[in-house]
Amino acid sequence: MRISVNGLSARHRAASATAAPALQPLSFEIAAGEQVAIIGPSGAGKTTLLFALACALKPMAGSLRLDDTDPWGLPVPRLQKLRGRLLLAPQTPPLPPRQRVITSVLAARLPNQSLAASLRSLIYPTHIAEAEAALARFDLASKLWDRVDRLSGGERQRVGLARTLVSGASLWLVDEPLSSLDPSRAALAIESLTQAARERSATLITTLHQVDVATRFPRVIGLREGHLHFDLPSREVTHERLAALYAQHEHELTGAPPVDVTPTGEAAPAVLYCR
Ligand SMILES: Nc1ncnc2c1ncn2[C@@H]1O[C@H](COP(=O)(O)OP(=O)(O)OP(=O)(O)O)[C@@H](O)[C@H]1O
Ligand SMILES: [Mg+2]
Known part of the structure; x- marks a missing residue:
């Protein structure tokens, strides 16, 4: 788009x-x-x-x-x-706690699915292989049938990302x-x-x-x-x-010295947190 x-x-x-x-x-x-x-x-x-x-x-x-x-x-x-x-993946995905991971992932398909297909998927999830493949890309395929409220915060975040892949957006x-x-x-x-x-x-x-x-x-x-x-x-x-x-935001927010924002280079850690 x-x-x-x-x-x-x-x-x-x-x-x-x-x-x-x-x-x-x-x-x-x-x-x-x-x-x-x-x-x-x-x-x-x-x-x-x-x-x-x-x-x-x-x-x-x-x-x-x-x-x-x-x-x-x-x-x-x-x-x-x-x-x-359009698919907006929020920082904390709003996943209904009792829902299974597969249902949460496939919910991203709903806006582009017919009503009949959506109702069928309520009874039994369709497109299971697609959901599993999307989760596998985030090293989460083993959680396909787990309940969302039994996942860690990072796992939930990855479920949110897997939703993006199946959305068709x-x-x-x-x-x-x-x-x-x-x-x-x-x-x-x-x-x-x-x-x-x-x-x-x-x-x-x-x-x-x-x-x-x-x-x-x-x-x-x-x-x-x-x-x-x-x-x-x-x-x-x-x-x-x-x-x-x-500039200055680190001082304003935390009183800490400004972070190293080196974009690349050996001295920089693998992931820099600049908050
Ligand atoms: N729901 C809201 N109602 C009123 N003001 C808001 C709301 N959400 C954000 N703001 C204000 O809008 C401005 C921009 O916020 P935004 O969440 O877009 O920042 P951000 O760059 O995403 O920050 P962060 O890195 O902390 O996520 C801030 O001043 C914030 O206080
Ligand atoms: Mg933000």
């Missing part, structure tokens, strides 16, 4: 009227099948931007076009149909996919996600706090205080640019 954002600003419904909009006017284009990482300090507006792109938050001003269509100009049934082509919006994962599972998860998006020609946009992972994406968008701080091919995301993106 192709994305065009022009002067888009957005404010959360619950935000106070005096607070600055979470997204200040932003403009960028993302081509179909592109893979983009969004980074920036906590509170920069990364999640809000994913919500706006998922048509879950209406812009205050400016425009959003998805495959040359203005979603907010569509009648509700067509907007719902378009939403079926053409725009994947993934919020901090690695936040509960250990370094080796994080590496597998990002490899599986990017590879699967390529296989399905899906556009992949993911927010990340791990700068070294983000700079392995072809393109990196840096957000700060709701503004586009940079939008660059990853080879141009220099140490200086990263330092400017995250």
Whole structure:
């Protein structure tokens, strides 16, 4: 799916009227099948931007076009149909506790499935092999029939990522996919996600706090205080640019010295947490 954002600003419904909009006017284009990482300090507006792109938050001003269509100009049934082509994977997937993993994974198919097929799948899951294959890519195939509330936080997060693969969506919006994962599972998860998006020609946009992972994406968008701080091919995301993106926030938030945001290099640990 192709994305065009022009002067888009957005404010959360619950935000106070005096607070600055979470997204200040932003403009960028993302081509179909592109893979983009969004980074920036906590509170920069990364999640809000994913919500706006998922048509879950209406812009205050400016425009959003998805495959040359203005979603907010569509009648509700067509907007719902378009939403079926978008998959927002939240940082903590809302998985019903008593549900089995297989049901949770296959629930991602529902928006693009007929009512009859959805009802049939309530009685007995269809597409079992597809769900198992998606889970296997996150080293979770053995949990296919387990209950969701018996999984660890990291396992739940990986179930959320497996849902993306079966969704049939053409725009994947993934919020901090690695936040509960250990370094080796994080590496597998990002490899599986990017590879699967390529296989399905899906556009992949993911927010990340791990700068070294983000700079392995072809393109990196840096957000700060709701503004586009940079939008660059990853080879141009220099140490200086990263330092400017995250400048002072570590002092403000924790009193700790600024983190090392070296994008690559031997001295950098495998995964950098910049919160
Ligand atoms: N539901 C909400 N209601 C009101 N304001 C919100 C809501 N969610 C986020 N905000 C505000 O919008 C701004 C951007 O928040 P957002 O969650 O997009 O940041 P983020 O970059 O994703 O941060 P993090 O790295 O901590 O996830 C912040 O100032 C935040 O306080
Ligand atoms: Mg966020």
